Amino acid sequence: MxxxxxxxxxxxxxxxxxxxxxxxxxxxxxxxxxxxxxxxxxxxxxxxxxxxxxxxxxxxxxxxxxxxxxxxxxxxxxxxxxxxxxxxxxxxxxxxxxxxxxxIFLDEALDGEAARPIVVLDQVTDPHNVGAILRSAAAFGASAIVTQDRHAPPEGGVIGKSASGALERVPWVRVVNLSRALEEMADAGYWRIGLAGEAEATLAEALPAGPVALVLGAEGEGLRHNIGQHCDALARLPISDAMESLNVSNAAAIALYATSTRKLD
CATH class of the missing domain: 3.30.1330 (60s Ribosomal Protein L30; Chain: A;)
Structure with a gap:
């Protein structure tokens, strides 16, 4: 054929x-x-x-x-x-x-390139959302997504279809302890930004010029307190007051776009 x-x-x-x-x-x-x-x-x-x-x-x-x-x-x-x-x-x-x-081990995905963020998902369990986030991660050059093994959907057809091929292209690191993984990212020079609607700073204000880990919480519940404490900064997307929040996959896509368009010099 x-x-x-x-x-x-x-x-x-x-x-x-x-x-x-x-x-x-x-x-x-x-x-x-x-x-x-x-x-x-x-x-x-x-x-x-x-x-x-x-x-x-x-x-x-x-x-x-x-x-x-x-x-x-x-x-x-x-x-x-x-x-x-x-x-x-x-x-x-x-x-x-x-x-x-x-x-894949986490240290295999920590390339330290400022233009290649890492996406960390805190108990995001909907496979459609994880697949869509993989697709956005591939589109904007993320080096990996990181999830906790026990609180993420398994690799499968729904994720694969939603990811539209990105499941094969973006490394997916599953870790036992997400807090410890965030500490390892900090040791590797990543600035960890947790997305939270209640944060005072916007994502654009919080983004540094160096390597970034974008941390997103579960659908509805948002970031867990302990995970937020392991972030260097919390930031929000400046959405209209007409909407309370965005779907996590939409928020990830916007955050990845903002990260890709920042000045790195």
Whole structure:
């Protein structure tokens, strides 16, 4: 199968990447991804180990590249694929079963580049929001997102579809203790800014010229007190009084944009 004359083979990792590890608990069960962007990005990711692809012939034709001749594909009808995914999930004729991505330690993601913020999520549990934040993180060049292992959704199809390929591009660090992770970021030279609606300073006023960690709280509850105490500053987005707050994924996108447009000299 080829598309638009391209002959590049889509790749799946045959074994785990050595050194792939994390400070949180590894999820060992298989992951199912669906939708063209999520599946295509996973197939192009050399760190991803695949098991099997279920697809319609029309779905295969939408992929940008070639599958190797021995790739484990099972052709199926649209209604059959619907039984493999979440209810009413837009699978676009493609469902990939694969292994979770290798874990990553926090120190592997702390590159210290001022132009590449880190996004820290404090108990953000909605997979749609986490996926959307991954997408924004990829769009604005974030070096990683960091979550606490016990209070974040597992890697899966809803996140993959919402992330539109960014799940394969942005390192996702799962940690056991978020407060300790914030201390490690401070030791690495990051200025930790917690987004809070009650803060006096705006994000633009709080942003430094150096490396930044943007810390966002859970939907509704916001930052936990202890996490806020581990931030160097609290800042708010200057939204209209007509709205009490923004969805966490919208807030993350705006904060990442503001960070990307600041002066670094």
């Amino acid at each position: 080829a598309k638009r004359g391209k002959q590049k083979a889509l790749r799946g990792r045959a074994g785990r990447m050595e050194g792939g590890r994390g400070s949180g608990k590894r999820k060992s069960s298989a992951v199912r991804l669906w939708g063209r962007h999520a599946v295509e990005a996973a197939l192009m990711n050399p760190r991803r180990e695949y098991r099997k692809l279920w697809a319609t012939r029309e779905g295969i034709e939408t992929l940008d590249g070639e599958l190797p001749p021995d790739f484990p594909v099972e052709y199926a009808e649209v209604q059959d694929l619907a039984r493999l995914v979440a209810k009413d999930a837009p699978h676009q004729g493609l469902v990939l079963e694969c292994e979770p991505l290798p874990d």
